[in-house]
Amino acid sequence: MTFDGYDTEGFHDEMFQADGSPRPEARLLVERIESLPAGELIRRHQAAERALLNTGITFTVYGDEQGTERILPFDIVPRIVTGEAWEPIERGLKQRIEALNLFIDDVYHDRKIVRDAVIPAAVVESSQGFRPQCAGLDPPGGVWCHITGTDLVRDRDGTVYVLEDNLRCPSGVSYLLENRAVMQETFPAVFEGLGVRPVNDYPSRLLQMLEDVAPPSQSRPSVAVLTPGVYNAAYFEHSFLAQQMGIELVEGRDLAVVDDRLQMRTTRGFEPVDVLYRRIDDDFLDPTCFRPDSLLGVPGLMELYQRKRVTLVNAPGTGVADDKVVYAYVPDMIRYYLDQEAILPNVPTWLCWRDDDRRYVLDHLSELVVKAANEAGGYGMLVGPASTPGERREFAARIEAAPRNYIAQPTLALSRVPTRIAERFEGRHVDLRPYILYGRDIYVLPGGLTRVALRKGSLVVNSSQGGGSKDTWVLAC
C-alpha cells in the first residue's frame, strides 16, 4: 500500500504537509510502510487485531444481552509528535493540573476564588461532581486529582486546544500500553530509527505515585485497585493495571472496615489496605455517606478516609472540576492561583446560563457544537453542521429548559491522520488524551491515547460512537 493520491483536503494533517509531502518526522515511517510487500500491511494489521482479541483486550458493549466483548478498533498508522511540539503540551498540562488541583482544594475549604468573584458560587455548587460531604477534607500532600486524562484537539491552523478535563476515573491508558506493544512488534525497525519515547514505565510510575500518597506509616504501604466488577465496561483495564503493578484487584465485597482500618478478606483472614485506587464513582464508594443503595462500596470507608486511615485515589469530590461549565473558567483559575497565562488555550466556550451567550448559541446552532455539561462518552451532543432542523429544535428546547446544563463551542476542524480504510489510506479526525499523574510531583506520560473517528467525516472519536485508537509516538527530539 502507498500514500499515492492521499489528500489532506485542507485539514491539518499530522503526517503530511499541505503540498502532499510527508512531514520530516514521518518520512521514515512512510518509506517503511510503502516498502512493505503488497498485502503485508493488511496482514500485519489483522494479526495485530487478532492478538488483541486473543489477549482479551476488550470492552463490554452495554445493552447487549450476550455480554459481547469487542476490541477497541485499532489503526495501524501511528500518530507522530515531535519532541519540539510535545514540550509546550507537557508544560501546559502540568500548569493546568496544578491550577485545577488548587481549585478543588479551594472549593472544599475557604472558596477564595468565589469570594474574589472569579467564579460564581452557583457554578461550583451546581456542578454534578460537587460533593458537600467533602468540605474540609485534607488529602495527603494536598493532592486531589492524582490521575487525569485531558482531551486535546488540534484545529485547522495547527493550534492545540484543551477540549475537556477528565478528573474522575479516566480510562484508556491500558489501550495505549497495549497499542504500543503491538506496534513495537509490527514496526521494530522504525522504532529504532526514530527514537520513540517509551511509555512502558507507566505502571511503575502509577504504583510509585500511589505509594507516595499513602497515609503515614512505617512499613511499605499496601495498595489495591477497586473495581465495580467483571461486567464493567472498563474491567479489562482495572485488571490489567492491577496485574502490571502486581497489586490486588478488589471488589467492594472483598473489603470491610475492621479494627479501624480498611481490610480485605483473604485466605488467611483480614489484611489491611492503605491506598485504594478506586475505579468506581464517588456516589458508590460508601453507602453510609453517599448513595445508600450502593452495593459496590464499603460502609464506613469515608469516615476512615476523613481520619486519614486510608487514601482514596482520585480524592472524592474531585469531579467538581470535571464539568464543562467549570472548564470554561480554567484559564481564569490559572491566572488566579498561579499568576500565569494558560499555555494551552481552551476552546472558546459559550455558557448557556449567561443570557447573552444563550442568545448567541440559539441563533447559531447550525454552526456550533453543543454539549451537555455533565455528560461524557459523546452522549448528549449536537454537532451543528451535521444536524437536522429537527435535532436543532430539540436542542434549543433542551437549552431553554436547563441552560446551566449546556455549553457551546465552535465546530473545530480537528486534525487528521492517515488511517487504513480497506485497501487505501484516508484522512480521519483525531483527538489526543494524555495521562497525567500527580503524587509528589506532576508527571505527563509522553503521548497519550490518540482516538480516531473511523466514520468518514465524523468528528466524534468516542469508542461508544464508532471510534478507534492509534499509537502515539512522541519523538526524543
Place this chain on the structure above:
Amino acid sequence: MLSRVAASIYWMSRYIERAENVARVVGVNNQLVLDLPGQDAEQWDPMVKVTGDEADFRARYGGATRANVIDFLTFDALNPNSIVSCVTTARENARSVREILSSEMWEEINRFYLFLRQPGARERALWDAHAFFREVRRSSHMIEGTKNETMEHGEAWHFSQMGRHIERADQTTRILDLKYFLLLPSAADVGKPIDDLQWGALLRSASGLEAYRRMHGRVAALTVASFLLLNREFPRSVQHCAGRAQASLHAVTGTPARRFANAAERELGRLVADLDYTDIGDVVSTGLHDFVDTLQEKLNHVGNEITRTFFAPSSGSAPSD
C-alpha cells in the same frame, strides 16, 4: 490472597478439568463405536447417566443418539456441565482474577473459549469428532502446561492444583462408573474380547492405556480398576490426585504432613490414608459401584471443607453440583 480470588482460581481449574474429561469420554466413545457397529444407542446411553443430568437430557432430547449426546455434552448452554458451559464458567472466573494469572495462561484460556465459539464448531464436532475432541484436550493441557511454566508456584497456583486434582479424581471415578453401567447387563461377558475393547477404551479415555500396558501388560478388569483407583504414579489415578491435592493444601497452610489444622486437611488426610491402605480386594468386596460412590461422597466433602475454610463468606462462581 483474597478469598474471592482463591475461590475463582479453584473453580476455574475445576471447570477446565471437567471440560477436558467430558471431551475424553466423548472422544473415546466415539472411537469405540467404530469397533462395535450397530450398537449406537447402547454405547451412548451410559454417557448421559454418568454425567448426572439424565432427567434433563431425556426431557429435552429424548433418545441417546450420537448426535444428541455429543450436542448435549459439548455445546448445550443449558447443561451446566457441557464443555461449552464449563469453559465459559472457567473463563468468567479467570476474567475476574486475570491479574493473578500469567498473561500467557489467560491467553490460553481465552483461546480455548474462542475456539469453542467459532462458527461451525458444532458441525465440526460431529463430522470431525476425533480432531475436535483432541483439540479440546490439547487446549486444557496448554492451559495446565502454561500455568506450570509461567506462574509462580505460590498460593494461587496451589489453589489451582487443588481444584484440578480434586476434579480429576472425581472424574476418574465417573469414568470407572461408566464401565460399571456397561458391565452390569452382561456380567457373564467378563473376559470376552468385546470386554477387552471396552476396558481398553476406558483406559484410553484416561490417557492410561500405554502406561497400563507398560506396567501390567494384558488388559484385565480388576487390574484396570486398581490402576485407575490406586496407582501412585499414574497422574489421573484417584490415589495420585488425592495426594497432589493434599500436598498443595498443606503448602497453602504450612501445616506439617500427617497433621491437620482445619477440617479440609482432616477430610483430605483421611481420604488419602484410606486409599493408602486399600487394595483391590477391598474394592471387590465392597462392590465397585459402591466403592466409587463412597469415594465421590468423600471428595465432595473435601471440596465443601475447602470452601468453608478458605472461601467463605465471599466465594467465586457458585458450583453447580
